Amino acid sequence: MTLDLFSDIENEQSENRKKKIGQADIQYVQSASILTEAKGFMEAYDYTLNPYSGCSFGCNYCYAAFFARSSDERENWGNWLKVKENALQLLIKWRKKHSLTKQST
């Protein structure tokens, strides 16, 4: 029921979506996950959350470009941005799953 509400909102929003920000093209993608268990220097936290990938700036000193998934994305860093359009649904799903887990233990 809740997810149906979001699909109505998404349909309405998709007509007014921005296609560009600065020089960067914006893509709206369905993601499989939204939270990543925090490790290394982030281990003080439980998870990191990345609702977007890419960047519209493309700073010369940026190290984030090296984490892009393809050579094309690395070479064009600063010219693309991917919005995980199902981010909220993924968080709701995760929350429901983990609420049930916590209640049963």
Ligand code: SF4
């Ligand atoms: S992610 Fe990289 S290119 Fe984008 S603003 Fe930060 S440092 Fe600059």
